Amino acid sequence: MKLGIQNIFQSIWLTIAFVIVGGIMVYGQKSVHPRIYTTDQNKAVFLQTIENVPWKKELVTRKKERLQKYIALWKNEKEWLVSRLQMNWKTKHDKVYLEGGDFSHSEGKAPVPTVRFSGTRDWATEYRSPSLENITPYTDNPKGLYLEHKKTGKKEWVAPKESGHIIEGINRKIMSLVEDSAFLYWVTGDRVYADFATPVFATYIEGMYYRDAPIDMANTNQQFLSGLATFEVIHEKVLIHLITTYDFLYDHLKAQKINISKAEAVFQKWGDQIIKNGVPNNNWNLFQARFLTYVALVLEPNSNYKNGKGREYYLDHTFNTSTERQISIKESLLVYDQENGIWPESASYSVHVITTLLNIITLLDHFTNANELSNFPIVEKAALASFQYLFPSGHTIGFGDSSHKKLPAENFELLITNYQKYGANEKRNIIANLLNDMIAEGDYKREVKDLFQLFFYVNNVVPNEEENEFDLPLVSPTFYAPNVSWFNQRLGSEANAMMVATTGSYGNHAHSNGISIELFAKGSVLAPDMGKGSSYWHKDHTEYYSRMPAHNTVVVNGISDYEPMRSHHPFHLENSFPKTGETPIFDQVTFSNVSFVEPKTKARQLRFTSLIKGPSGAGYVVDVFRSRKPGSDGQRHDYFYHNLGDAFKISSNEEVLKLEDTEDLGSHQGDLKAYDYLTEKKKLTTAKAVSANFNFTSEDGTSDLMEVWVKGSADQTLYSAMAPKSKAITSGTSPKELLNKPIPTLIVQRNAEAWENPFAMVFNPLDYVEDNPILEVEYAQKIENSTAQQIQVKFKDEATQDNIVLNENESVIYDQGNLYQKGLLSITRTEENKAQPSFIFLSG
Known part of the structure; x- marks a missing residue:
């Protein structure tokens, strides 16, 4: 219950x-130890387990093999491992000072060597972390760390703040060896493991016992985030190594008259720091x-x-x-x-x-x-x-x-x-x-x-x-999570499975993305998000990956923006089908209709996105994006669409159109810095409807991935560009040839409002081997005094056609020809020589 x-x-x-x-x-x-993972009472059963369960036995074997090399080095030189700890060996500083998210310096005097604090909050670094064998014993040089540059291969002296997480990483690696050795002492009873681990554990504990928590001289928020070893209390992984070592090694430590109370005091100090700091x-x-x-x-x-x-x-x-x-x-x-x-x-x-x-x-x-x-x-x-x-x-x-x-x-x-x-x-x-x-x-x-x-x-x-x-449906055709501003649509199965995720910006680790979509079809995330940058503090993240032009969205006047990370800019779900969590009998259509006010320009935006199953079972996506800035001043709306591939071509009536090189789009003309990350920019100004075909070339030849049918309009310019690689895609969501490659990007620019005459796209995912399921897409010309969009999708059998009419909202009336519609959406599928439609879908 x-x-x-x-x-x-x-x-x-x-x-x-x-x-x-x-x-x-x-x-x-x-005091009964161990007790965190196991107890001595359970030891016999555990020993049987690691003999009889191969995949558990394998881990124990790996740990033994990993330690062999280091134990051999230690037997030859008893201080081999302990001397590699990153400590204030000579200075014995007991006070640590930070400058915001960077290490500044340390000072003071403790009776023993103290543990060095990490170099910086930012994990991105141009330097390699050395192997334990390549660390100079007892190193404590005012010049910093002597590290190899990733690009040049040359070693140079590096200030700690340039070293990323190398300092904490070395200590964590050493303490993970100590933890394994303590565990194997408990498993085998072999004193060698205990003797190997004890001096390293004791040295680190003593060094932390006598060292204070860091102080941020700049008095920034960093003062409330730091742990004892790292810049973030959530990165104190070494603490678990220490506690596990203590737990397995407890009886041996007592027998060796190691000061247990100091270890306990360190654990208390760490616990207090974690309670005091953090988010x-x-x-x-x-x-x-x-x-x-x-x-x-x-x-x-x-x-x-x-x-x-x-x-x-x-x-x-x-x-x-x-x-x-x-x-x-x-x-x-x-x-x-x-x-x-x-x-x-x-x-x-x-x-x-x-x-x-x-x-x-x-x-x-x-x-x-x-x-x-x-x-x-x-x-x-x-x-x-x-x-x-x-x-x-x-x-x-x-x-x-x-x-x-x-x-x-x-x-x-x-x-x-x-x-x-x-x-x-x-x-x-x-x-x-x-x-x-x-x-x-x-x-x-x-x-x-x-x-x-x-x-x-x-x-x-x-x-x-x-x-x-047991009836346990794990996914549903639609799913809405308002607490992260996310709406899912799913349609089809197996090779024809499609999905669109529509997201706003709400909650933590959000981006400035307006109303953005990711589109999955034909086994890949064809229109991916870009993920995060090299680190949260790196320019590529703050200027590009977390900003609107890195997403499949609309940017207004080149400046749409707001603070990412802890964001409070959700969309509002206006309409959707089916009801979230339900699976209706009719399974040919899903849709969402969401609204948003872009905070930088106060532009109103409305995005309608629908998955529709074609007669062959293969689906397509209709995307209608309305965007309008208040007032009569000049306005510009850039519809960004990123698709997997290594190139794309733009055609009209089966004629490939030539785009010219351009210097448009960039901070030099007042746009966001994110525009500067676009390369190979080309442009074409045309009022025609066009199609953009995204493809990639592999050893097996050229494969088409996506065809985008773009509605034509006056005041419209098309741009092609290459955007930085997506850091979201993986080998499970993209052809392997496209990983770590720039992303072809289509930008449809409207130098006028895009509300009464919105952006309209039909996304037609293509298969490597099957014929194109869609023959043609036609958009009706703008109807006077109407904001409705009328789209005809004609299929390859030349007999079947979908007629789609989308109003601005459910209260608007569309009255043209033989169709009167008061409501948001109608989709009518007809076939030649059949008096009755295959289906009529009405909503709103």
Whole structure:
């Protein structure tokens, strides 16, 4: 039985109460380690597992093999690994100073070498991270780091702020070796592993114990984001390596008289920094909560510490108590749309929020054995809702800072773990069958990448039962998530599967994209989003990838813009069919009609997009985009369309038109800097209707990908250009020959309002081998005193035709010839020599 919101809160509080009381009852005052992933009580069963389950055994074998080289080097020179840590070896500085998102300097004096802070918040760097073998031991040079340039191959001295995440990355790599060694000590009992790990762990802990948290001299927002080792509290991955090492190595550390209290003090200091800093109302909050869960579970009860900051304290701050920059999970889960299960961020971030929550719940449940997942039904709902993000290829949509990826199989693995543990067999079978389908389709291979997965994934996913008895529709013809301003349309199946995702800008990791679309057909995302740039601080991201000209949208006067990332510029859904989440009997048409006010120019915009199934089963897309700036001043509207390919040609009446080179479009004429990223610009001014054919050439010859039928108009100029590569596409959503290649871009420019006479396009996806399903598209000339669009789509059989009439809204009347229409849309399919239409679709 699902719990209501009030009951969820009560259950979470009961959970914490159990941890506070029950955890002490189970473990008493005695320090029992390990306990985060496993316990000594479960050791015999685990050892059997890694012998009998090949894909788990493989990870343990890989870890042993990876360590062999480093243990051999360590045996020959006992300080080999510890000396590669990035520390203030000579200076022993205990204070770190930042200049905004960059390291400035360190100073002060500690009694021991201290841990170096990262170089910069920006991960993009022109330098390579050295292998451990190529690091100079005990390096601590005022010149900075001696690194190899990626392009020149030459080594040079580099200031830390130019080194990206290299400093933190080296320390994290070293501590991952130490973590593996501690784990293998627990598995094998071989003292070599413990002796290898202990001095590195102790040195790092001492170095962090005596070093303060960083101070931003510029007093920017960075002061509220920094961790102890990195510029963002969500990047403190080294903390998990340290905690896991401590957990597996605990008895050995005690025997070696290592100061356990210093390790505990470091974990407390890290936990406090994570609570104090961060971002409270997006994915950061959950990533921070995951670290806090590790801190809580490795520490002893509150009563063990003078400051009272033990297990209960950090669990309470994880689940119940909210602070300025760390919102409790109890409160965070209310951010989800409780109806549709969507988290308010772009897809790539949203699906990993689910993973993070399942990680937290799994860790806590291992400690309490109290079926913690049952307290959080929204997490289960979100895991299943994430299938709505998928193109028919099984890859996530690319709006905002997303890219086309598979859903994390870890989400379903961890659901199975819970269901199997608590006997929820029906749920287990449903999710197991989903996972089996992913495996069968080659989308997932069962393997483990880290210790968390090694301990918590079940050994065997149950086999498919006699095909699914359970009715579990994972996607629907339309899906609307207002909390991220996203509307999906799906039509057709298998080779004829099509999808359009329409997005505004709402929530976190959004782009300045107006009303944008991504279009999937014929197995590829033919009209992709561009993804994110080299980093969020890199010029290519701030000037191009996050701006309107990188999207399939309309830019007004060359300047349409607003702040990306945490954006509040959604579209309004005016009309759609079918109702979101429903699957009607009639399956020939879907559509959305959304409105938007572009904030920079105050232009009103209205975009109608429809998927229509042709008589052969192959579909096409109608896109009508209205845009008008208020006032009578001159206005310009640029319709951007990016399509996969390496070239495209523009034709009229089967005659290829010649475009001339141009210097138009760019910041030199007052346009956004994003226009400057366009190259090979050509233009043609014509009032004719044209078609643009996008193609690419491979070893097998030239293949057509898309034909775009463009309505003609006075005051209209056509541009062709090459745009920077899409960083959203992957080998699963694009022909491999087109990855990392510039994107051919069609720009239809209207030097007049585009509302009464809007942009109108018919997108006709083409197949490598099949004939073109559409013979011709005709647009009626503008009708006086009418904003209606009349489009005729003629098919290759020369007998079938779709007649489409689209009004501005459902209240407008269209009265021409023998058609009277009061309503938004009509689609009539007729065939020669047949008195009755094949179908008539009316809406609005």
